[in-house]
Amino acid sequence: MNSSPLPRPPTTARPPRPVRRRIATAVTGVLALLAACLGAVAGAGPAAAAGLAQVTSFGSNPGNLTMYEYAPAGLPAGAPVVVALHGCTQSASDYFAHSGWQKYADLWGFALVLPQTSSANNSQSCFSWFDPAKDTRGKGEAASVVSMVTHAVTQYGSDGRRVYVTGLSAGGGMTADLLADYPDVFAGGAVDSGLPAQCATSLSAASTCQYGSVNLTPAQLGDKVRASDPGYQGPWPRVAIWQGASDYTVYPVNGTELRDQWTNVWGVGQTASSTQALPGGTTLSVYNDPSGKPAVQLYQIAGMAHGLAVDPGSGTEQCGTAGSYYLDTICSSYYTARFWGLDGSTPPGGGGGTLPAPGGLSVSGTTGSTVSLSWSAVSGAASYRVYRGGTQVGSPTATSYTDTGLAAGTAYSYTVAAVDSSGAAGTVSAPVTVTTTGSGGGSGQCFTDSNYNQVAAGRAHQSGGYAYADGSNQNMGLWNVFTTHTLKQTGADYYVIADGGC
Secondary structure: OOOOOOOOOOOOOOOOOOHHHHHHOHHHHHHHHHHHOOOOOOOOOOOOOOOOEEEOOOOOOOOOOEEEEEOOOOOOOOOOEEEEEOOOOOOHHHHHHHOOHHHHHHHHOOEEEEEEOOOOOOOOOOOOOOOOOOOOOOOHHHHHHHHHHHHHHHHHOOOOOOEEEEEEOHHHHHHHHHHHHOOOOOOEEEEEOOOOOOOOOOHHHHHHHHHOOOOOOHHHHHHHHHOOOOOOOOOOOEEEEEEEOOOOOOOOHHHHHHHHHHHHHHOOOOOOOEEEEEOOOEEEEEEEOOOOOEEEEEEEEOOOOOOEEEEOOOOOOOEOOOEOOEEEOOOHHHHHHHHOOOOOOOOOOOOOOOOOOOOOOEEEEEOOOOEEEEOOOOOOOOEEEEEEOOEEEEOOOOOEEEEOOOOOOOEEEEEEEEEOOOOOEOOOOOOEEEEOOOOOEOOOOEEEEEHHHHHHOOOEEEEOOEEEEOEOOOEEEEOOOOOEEEEEEEEOOEEEEOOOOO
């Protein structure tokens, strides 16, 4: 840890600092990200993770990084590679031990590369996402990471078209930079509590990114990506964005600006193709490419502070170990891996098939423990996949399904995809949200008002100048009296945007 006292980011929600205080404490705030925000407790770092091996020679290393790698036994040729970047004062072994990525490397068969920086590069061992000498194509740390990728692809006989990168906080900022610098190398990325690509070009400018909006249009943010590798025309990486709604180290507006940046790069709008409720108070907004496949996904987690979302447990969808800046909410590594298709099945929001989304998804009945659904048939469909909160719960051949074992008075979100005879799932339908009968549910009442008044009434909250619906954490836009939405209460302290009708 730093020898000087540094503020630790809070673990519970509180109002954002006034602008004048953000400016006055800019340098201290940047140091909070670069020093205190992601470190393990001093003197209590984990021992080296079993199976993680250091590579002492991997090629050109202008960024002075150390390479670690992991591959499950019997890894076949052509397997994917995932690069995972730790946060400040952390290490490769710390991230390997806590993030859950080893579990899915073993389960689904891919190699892991874990770069590690050091105090020789940055006093708090942070990846330098704000330094053009280190985070741009062909330079510094960015070039070193790509050298590691080249080494791993050769060593394991991996598929060079299936290389992905993810990172936390400062590692998330570097992840976004790498996706912009090397869209020809990385097929996808995941930015966890991080910053838009090339958001800052100096340490002093980094605070503007952390604590508020850079006030750029989606096109201007997209231009930062396009300028990172001039002349590149695509295909672009598919990007997952994870952001806590109560993050006061990297403010939630960074999540929406990352969304704006990468949807603009893909040439799609900033209106979600679909929205789903996931575990841990998480709202998933999916932005499809013109072919109907997910290009960008934004995961917003209600009440989560600064860190990586994990969900300890033995279930397939559970992973990681809770601790300092590893926050017990939802397993981000599981959903990210599915988004990239590493599990071989349909990711939330869409699949690799060509069948269109089923129409007419509706609720035909509910009880305290069941929800019955029906939808229109899709020509060419051999079966269907039913998803509850983004997780597959059924695979009927008929155009109806009853989900069982549910909690009374609880809101659930469902989508359906058609599956062709080869087993490929097509585009996922628009979601339908339903509340089971019994106690514990919401009133079903709707409230139409300005974002400012929705927050004042306790149906929404504001962070970074934006309003978010309580419970679902859906982004309602700017926190002011000029923007109006209808919110529907679907559970206790749970509201969803219902502008289309209530």
